[in-house]
Amino acid sequence: MNVPFFNYPRLIELHKEQYQRAFDDVTSRGAYILQKDLKAFEENIKKFLGVKHAIGVADGTNALLLGLMALDIKEGDEVIVPSHTFIASPASIALRGATPVLADMADDGMLCPEDVKRKITSKTKAIMPVQVNGRCCDMDSIMSIAKEHGLMVVEDAAQALGAKYKDTPAGTFGAFGTFSLYPAKTLGCFGDGGLLVTNDDDLAKKVLMLRDHGRSPETGEIEIWGTNSRLDNLQASFLNVRLQGYEEEINRRREIASRYNEAFKTLDDLILPPAPEADVHFDIYQNYELQSYSREALTTHLKEKGVGTLIQWSGKAIHQHKALGFDADYPKTNAFFEKCFMIPMSTLLTDDDVNHVIDSIKSFYN
C-alpha cells in the first residue's frame, strides 16, 4: 500500500464533474480576469469568515506583500515574525525594505508572546503572527501586547482558513490577514492563488488597486502605482466548487487528527500536536506535525511501508538560512526543527490510508 504525503493527482477527484462544469462555463464565457466568479468567491469568503472585505490575489506571498505595501511598511520599520514559519512571511517584510525581526516559539510551537515583547524596539511597527499548521497563536496575548505598544497586527493565516481562537476566525484579528490557495493548502486550487481579508475600508481599497496596476475598481483610472497580482477567475470558479464542501473537509481533517492522536498517545518517543477537542483553539490541521527523537529511523521505516512524510520548510527555521544573516539564538525553534516531521493529512485520505499510516507507525515501535 502506498500513501504519498500529498496526492496531487487525486485533488481533482474530489469534485471532478463540478470542476469540469465550472471549466466549461468559464471558458465558454471567455471570463478569465476579474469576472463574476472571482467576485462570487470573494463574497463567499466574506460570509464564511464574517469579514468586511476579501480580495483574491495571485498567491499567499503576494497577499502579504500587498497588505504590507498598503500599510506603508517600509525601510526603517521592523516587523516581528516567528522564525518558525515559511520563508514567505519574513520575505514579504524584507521585500518592502523593512526588517524582519525573528522571535522564538512557545512550548506549543506557535509564536512566543514573551519573546515578541523582548523584540520590540522604537522601530517596531507590526507583529506578524503565523497560524502554523492551521492553529492560531495565543492571540489574546499578542493582541494585548500590540495594543499596549501601539503596534499593528498582520496575520499570516496562509495555513489556517477556518481555524478559530475563542470563536474569532484566523485572519480577522488585526489590520489584515492572508491565506494561501496553493494546491496542498486546505482550500487548494489548481495552481497558485491567495487571499487578503480585512475589515478596514481604506486598506481594502488600496489592495484592490495594488493588485490591478493601481486602477480604481470604480473608475478604472490609475490612482497609485500598482502591480499585477490577481486571482484567476478560472481558479476562483474551482474554489467556489470546493468551498461548498469546505466545512466537511475541515471536520474530516479534525477526525483524522483525533484518530492519529488516539493511536499514538501511548508512544513515548512522539510529541503530538494538540488534539482537536483540546481547548479554546479550533484547529483545522493544515498539517499533522509531530516530533520524534528517532525521526530519521522512523521516517525511513515509514518510507519502506509506502508512507510519505515531509519535514516542513526543508527542515529549516528562518534563522537557520545562513545567507540571510540572522545571528540571534532561538533555542526552542532549534530543538523543534531537530525532531519535527509531518505525516499524511488531507481530505484525499481514505480510511484505509489512515489505518495504514497508523499501523506503519505502530509497527516501528513494536
Ligand SMILES: *Cc1c(COP(=O)(O)O)cnc(C)c1O
Ligand atoms: C504557503 C504559505 C505561504 C505562502 O503562500 P503561497 O500561496 O505559496 O505564496 C506563506 N506563509 C505560510 C505560513 C505558508 O504556509
